[in-house]
Structures are given as structure tokens and as C-alpha cells.
Amino acid sequence: MLAGVQKLSGAAMVLSVLASIASAQGAPTGPAGPMEVGVIEARLEEVPRSASLPGRAVAFQEVEVRPRVGGVIEEVLYTPGDQLAVGDPLFRIDDSAYLAAEASARADLAKARANLPVAQSAYDRAEGLSGRGYTEAEVEEARASLAEAEATLEAAQAALDYAQTELSWATVTSPIEGRPDVSTVSVGDLVTAGQSDELTTIVRSDPIYVDMVETSARILSFRKGADEGSLTPNEDLEATLTLENGDVYRGTGTLVTPGNLVSTTTGTVTVRFQFDNPHHIVIPGMFLRSEIVIGTMQAYLVPQRAATRANSGQLTAFIVGEDGNAKQVTLTDEGSYRNAWIVREGLSEGDQLIVDGLSSLQAGQAVTPVAATIDSDGNVQDSVSGDTSGAED
Template sequence: MRVGVWKMFGAALAFAGAATMASAQGGPPGGMPTAGPLEVGVIDLQMQEIPRVVTTPGRAVAFQDVEVRPRVGGVIEEILYSPGQLLEVGDPLFRIDDASYLAAVATARANLATAEANLPVKQAAYDRAEQLAGRGYTEAEVEAARASLAEAKATLDANKAAVEYAETELSWTTMTSPIAGRADVSTVSVGDLATAGQADALTSIVTSDPIYVDMMEASARILSVRSAIAEGDLQRNDTLQATLTLENGDIYRGTGQLVTPGNNVSTSTGTVTIRFTFDNPDHIILPGMFVRGEIVLGTMQAYLVPQRAATRGNSGKLTAYVIGEDGKAEQVTLEDDGTYQNAWIVREGLNDGDRLVVDGLSSVRAGQEVSPVAVAIDEDGVSRDIAAPAAED
């Protein structure tokens, strides 16, 4: 038994020695294969022209919004529209009892007729007095005739104006739409009493085609964009245009045109309101609706780094891995300038021809030997291997 134990001990020592020798020569014990370089997916980077797009919150505002109030008083006799109806300028809305206004028109016209009949009499008296001045008419009598004629003319003018005003008040008893738009529900019923200039509106009319969208942009970012334009880093578009994403995530068909860039900074939010106008023929965008706007400011030369390929550290800087000339992974720090689609816009920290690691990031470390595999990133941000071309016969 003792001889067998010694044989087994000697065999173990021999195996340990062989393992040590194999390790010293760079190979694993027992002839196991060595671990090769880490396989990672990479893309080749080239500086390109990229649209500079900013995304901002926005709110839809009616192109026109009118509250309808009576200009004369009286009992509401008829409501002449239906709630939600699309109206044109001049379409009737309400009819107020017009009996008293018809009487006022009749009285004004009667007074006008009296004034028209009195004017020729005064004119003839003045002509006669002027012709016989010094021969039966004193100078005082001539002046009195002249004054009487002037008074008759003024009375005629006043009565003409009274007729016009009475007829205008009569026309106000039928209230019409001052704008084209969609009418709201009436706040009154037939038989209610309306007073001229009352505080409560009878209804409201909103024009939503076209429609305004007010977008809020931080004043600090506006200064940054202006600096980039001044330094030549950003080529500004001749006209600013915007697109919208609705509350349900749908992209709104149609492009907005700039109305005003805003002139004041909100003291509470530090933002500037930029107004765009959008065609809204189907009335999809409603006043008060919250949207997300994207404004294309211009173009710039930069690199597009997929967001999956870079991480932001505690310092706020982006870091990524590129493949060095020695075939090892190198960590680089990037200066980003916003995003475009699913990628970071990077202007500093990269060079043309750099091979950026986009797959295998969870295992890669700086200085690690890697085996790059060319991949492509599709529209959904998924990487796919680029198949090698088939060998020619």
C-alpha cells in the first residue's frame, strides 16, 4: 500500500511540473486553447453635414378667438346658428327684438324729412334778404337770415346722422359673425335679456385654420446657437421651419412657418416664445393642445455617434471606445452638441476614419485587445453585421 501511495504522489508532482512549464511557455495547462481578442462591432466614422434640430415644447393658440357680445340691448328672439357650426364672416348668430329700433329709425327719418323741407324756405329767405339789403332789409336782418339758413343746414346734417345711427343700431339687432371660424355653444336662450356691452359673452368663435403654435426655447440655448452661427460652426437656414409631434405620438403632416422669434424672456421660466403658423384644414390641432416641436436651425459639420455607443459620466461628458492602431480599445471623451434622430452630434474627440465600438460595450475595457467586426446601424438603432463580399472564382 505504501508503495502505491508514493507512485500516485509522484504522478501528481509530474503533472504539476508539466502544468508549470506549459504556463511559463504561454500556454494553458492540459493543452486548453488560449482566449482570443474580444469580438466587437464597429462602424467607421466620417464627418458629415448634419441638420441642427432643436426640440421644444409647444402649445397651440387659436389664429383668431372672438367673444361675441351685444352692441344693443333687448330680448333674444332667435338663435340663428348651431353649436360647432363653421361660420363665414357675416353669418347671423342672434336676433334681438327690434321693435324699439324700428321706431327710432322712423322717428329719425321723419325728423330728416322736416329738415329737408325747411331748408329751401330758409334758403329763399336768405336770398331775398341779401338781394334787398339796404332797400328794405337792414344789415342785421340779412345776418339773421344767414344764421337761420346755416342752422337749417346743420339741422339737416344732424338728422341725416341720426338716421344713419338709428339704422346702424337696427342692424345690430341681428348679430353676425365677425370672423370665419367654429362657433361655440350659446350661453343664452331665447327670451333672455341682453344689454349693450355686457360682460358675459353670448358665444365665442375660434379660427383654427391656420393655427398658431407657440414654442418655448431656453434663452441660454438661443445664445449658444447665435454664437455657433457667428463662429461659422452653424450654417443658418434662410427661413426657419418647424414640424410637430402630437400628444399621441403621431407626426403632424405639414410644416410650420416662422411668425415671430419672440422679443422677451420669461422671468419665471427663462424661455423665449417663438410663434409658428401651421395649416390646419382638418382641424386636428385644437387651441390649447400641447405638442412637441422640432425646429431646423441650419446645418453643421460633425460626427453622428449612436446613443448606444456612448455613456455620460458623472462629469457630464460623453465617453466611447474606438479601436487604436495597435488593435486595442481606447476610451475617448466626446464634446456633444445635441442629438439628431438616434445619435449624438459630436464635433470634438473624434477623427475621420475612427472605428467606433457599438457592440460588445459591456465587456470591453481600455487597453483590451479586440477583434473588430464591421456593422451598420438601422433606423431602429439595431446593429447588423455587414456581410463580407463573396470571393471571386
């Protein structure tokens, strides 16, 4: 009898210990109530429609300097990297031969000028005495001699002009404004007119071009939206730049050309914008990321933390249904703006979009909505959990 009592007492003790553990762990004693979730109200608004494109900086002007006359380099007249104006001297070529050629041409011009009055007098005399000592043939000969003297004078003047031009080419000058590269020749090197090797390269990078690449499919999508009226295009397109280190470049670019050809290998179109670059921060050849505001459209902005994209590409989110339960909806997006998806279909004006408390939420679950706000960084403020860190639920 005592053994039976002892066995019963041991079982009771085990049950008592298990009950204590369950109580300490907060085991539910009844059905759970509705789950509190943070919500925002879905509102149609004017949303900028933008495109983020890769780009590459291209010099506004770039020229390879070559000599127009041959000779020995006598002096390098510039410092690499210094800003040049149009006409600034770069190299001086030995001009002895060109000085001699100019002197010879000048002498020929003086001779031609001296011969012209003689020919003119001979013609005037022959014409005045025509039929009285001068035959018609002699008059014609005097006229031809005068014409030849005039032509010789013009040829001598042209030869002098060209000799002076060649002499001026002995000093190689900058054809554009920009910054020169290091010289490929030094004093004493022999150069020839029109040689294939450049003496130096000059690059103008203020302003600067940025060539951006966009797919032809997206361009067609933008045009379709404009034709259908869902997209209001901007008349004057502007672009912003993000540098390779992540810094946003100050200033906006203006459209130069929208591109007229589609690459047969990549299916893309090159769009060129022009940016002011007074401090030469953007260097030709640099790869950049650009943002172009194409226009505006009426859409809903859904915080990216409030939506989930499946492997199939389908975008879903939760709203509070009319029955007070969580309802999963499928969204049709048109890209993103800042920290939000641009949604055109799947929501209605005034829907309560659930943005917080999503970690354990399931469709059909009873919820209690609590108003929340989303800051510019995509973090939830005044939510049910009080979390403002922006961490995923």
C-alpha cells in the same frame, strides 16, 4: 500496500472527473485571442442642428361675442360647431324700439329737408333786396337761418344713420371666420349693450398658432455657433409637430415671431409658429412637441448605442487604436439627431468607432474590427454577432 493503491486510484478518479467537467464546460486551454467587434468609420458630415421644444396650440383668432344694443333675445340663429363666415347671423334681439327710433329719425330728416328750401329762398330774397327794403341785419338773420337749416339737415341725416346702425346691431353677427361655442343665453333672455357676459365664443383654428418655449441659454448657444461659423443657420425656420398620441403632424410651420422677452421666472423665450390646420386636428390649448431645424454644422454622428454617458454628463465611446487595442475616448456633443449623438470633438476622420461587442469590452483589450452598419432605427447590421434587434450589448 493494497490500501495505498486503492487510495491512489480514488484520487486519480477524482482528477479524471474534474478534467472531464472542465472539458465539457469549454475551459480555456490557452491564452484568449483578440475579441471581434463591429465598427463603423467616423466621417465628418453636414448634420442638421435641431431643437426639440415643448409647445401649446393657440387659436389663430378668438373672440367673445357681446351685444352692442340691449333687448330680449328672440332667436338663436346658429348651430354650435358649424363653420361660420364673417357676417353670419348669430342672435336676433327684439328690434321694435330700434325700428321706432329709425322711423322718428327718418321723419326728422324729411322735416329738415323740407325746411331747407324755405330758408334758402328767404336768404336769396333778403340778399337780393339788401338796401331796398331789407336792412343789413335782416340779411344776416336770413343767412343764419339758412345755416341753421343746413346744420339741422346734417344732424337729422346723422341721427338716421345711427338709428339704422343700432337697428342692424339687433342682429348679432359673427365678426370673424370660425366655429362658435354653445350659446350662453336662450330665447327670452334680456341682454344689455356691452355686458360683461359673452353670448358665445368663436374660435378660428385654421391656420393655428403654436407657441414653443426655448431657454435663453440655448438661444445664446445657437447665436454663438452662428457667429463663430460652426453653425450655418437656416434663413427660413420651419418646424414639425408631434401630437400628444405620438403621431407626427403632416405639414410644417413657419416662424411668426422669435420672441422678444425672457420670462423672469422660467428663463425661457416663447417662439410662435403658424401651421395650416384644415382638418382641425390641432385644437387650441393642446400640448405638443415640436422639432425646429436651426441650421447645419460639420460634425460626426455617433450612434447612441455606441456611447455611454456618465452621471457627470461626460460622453465616452471606444475606438480601435493604432496598436489594435480598444481605446476609450471622451466626446463633446452638441445634442442629438435621430438615433445619434452630434459630436464635434473627441474623434478624428477615419477613426474606427466600435458599435457592437461592447458588453465586455475594456480599454486596452486587443480587438479584431469587423465592418458593421447602423440602420435608420439605430440597429446594428452585419455585425459580429449578427444581432439586428437593436438590443443593448
